[in-house]
Amino acid sequence: MAKSKLTCKIGPSVLNSDLSELHHESRRLLDSGADYLHLDVMDGHFVPNLTFGHPVVKCLRSKIDKAFFETHMMVSNPMQWVEPMADSGVNQYTFHIEPCQETVLDVCRKVRESGMKVGLALKPGTDVTAVEQYVDHADMVLIMTVEPGFGGQKFMTDMMNKVRWLRQQYPELDIEVDGGVGPATIAACAEAGANMIVSGTAVIGAKDPKAVISQMRDTVNSSLQQLQNKSS
Numbered sequence: 379m380a381k382s383k384l385t386c387k388i389g390p391s392v393l394n395s396d397l398s399e400l401h402h403e404s405r406r407l408l409d410s411g412a413d414y415l416h417l418d419v420m421d422g423h424f425v426p427n428l429t430f431g432h433p434v435v436k437c438l439r440s441k442i443d444k445a446f447f448e449t450h451m452m453v454s455n456p457m458q459w460v461e462p463m464a465d466s467g468v469n470q471y472t473f474h475i476e477p478c479q480e481t482v483l484d485v486c487r488k489v490r491e492s493g494m495k496v497g498l499a500l501k502p503g504t505d506v507t508a509v510e511q512y513v514d515h516a517d518m519v520l521i522m523t524v525e526p527g528f529g530g531q532k533f534m535t536d537m538m539n540k541v542r543w544l545r546q547q548y549p550e551l552d553i554e555v556d557g558g559v560g561p562a563t564i565a566a567c568a569e570a571g572a573n574m575i576v577s578g579t580a581v582i583g584a585k586d587p588k589a590v591i592s593q594m595r596d597t598v599n600s601s602l603q604q605l606q607n608k609s610s
């Protein structure tokens with residue numbers, strides 16, 4: 379039985395960090411063991427909040443040359459920002475399918491042509507089967523475990539049914555969870571089959587972010603091992 383290529387990746391969200399110190403905060407997270415940085419881009423239309431765009435990402439990339447940047451695009455027009463984000467050094471462009479249902483495949487194509495990986499994001503109210511028609515054109519699916527727009531919200535446990543369904547359908551797919559994820563909720567995410575973990579407040583606010591990141595990684599890795607044992 380071929381060994382599953384799924385690995386656990388921890389990508390802290392910088393949203394609730396001191397954004398006036400974005401570079402240092404990002405460096406601190408990477409030095410604490412983060413595998414990638416999850417950069418929450420909000421346009422104030424798709425979600426009732428406004429954060430930062432490609433100029434900020436470009437500046438961050440000029441200070442951090444190697445790390446993997448994922449932008450979580452909470453924007454009404456994902457197509458509009460593909461090229462600017464690619465030019466700013468983004469590695470993965472994760473966008474919500476809700477505002478662009480007719481053009482999801484076009485956006486996937488443009489993201490790939492721009493040299494980035496494709497992430498498809500689903501709000502809590504969107505049925506997980508909505509992503510079925512697009513999965514073959516994506517590298518990852520993000521299951522939101524809070525309403526997008528703000529960090530520090532309460533984890534929505536019922537979203538784990540979506541993760542479980544996805545993992546059963548697509549054993550090798552990268553599945554990300556985002557929102558209210560931390561030491562108290564990571565076991566539910568791991569058991570359901572998530573392997574890419576976004577955590578904001580729980581890591582940013584931790585006394586020992588390194589310990590939190592490694593505890594979450596250990597929890598996910600042991601679940602991935604169990605999933606692998608079951609399927610072999």
Ligand SMILES: O=C(CO)[C@@H](O)[C@H](O)COP(=O)(O)O
Pocket residue numbers: 391393394416418450452524525526527528529530531556557558559576577578579580
């Ligand atoms: O996309 C979002 C919020 O819309 C997330 O990335 C949050 O920023 C994660 O922060 P916590 O819920 O872990 O504090």
Ligand SMILES: [Fe+2]
Pocket residue numbers: 391416417418450556576
């Ligand atoms: Fe996010």
